[in-house]
Amino acid sequence: MKKTKASDSSRTTQAQKFKDAARELGCSEDEEAFDKALKKVVVVRPQTQPVKKQKR
Numbered sequence: 030m031k032k033t034k035a036s037d038s039s040r041t042t043q044a045q046k047f048k049d050a051a052r053e054l055g056c057s058e059d060e061e062a063f064d065k066a067l068k069k070v071v072v073v074r075p076q077t078q079p080v081k082k083q084k085r
Contacts, residue, residue, distance in 0.1 A: 057063070
């Protein structure tokens with residue numbers, strides 16, 4: 030039995046359903062809003078200085 034691919038219209042419909050659900054949940058496509066939310070989750074560690082080798 031062959032699997033058939035979904036038609037373009039059903040893909041669009043599924044994509045649209047996903048977008049609608051995301052909007053209902055309060056998701057945003059705004060890059061600034063993403064960066065702000067990301068900063069709440071990610072902690073940036075300060076960079077450590079590399080250890081210098083001593084000359085002999």
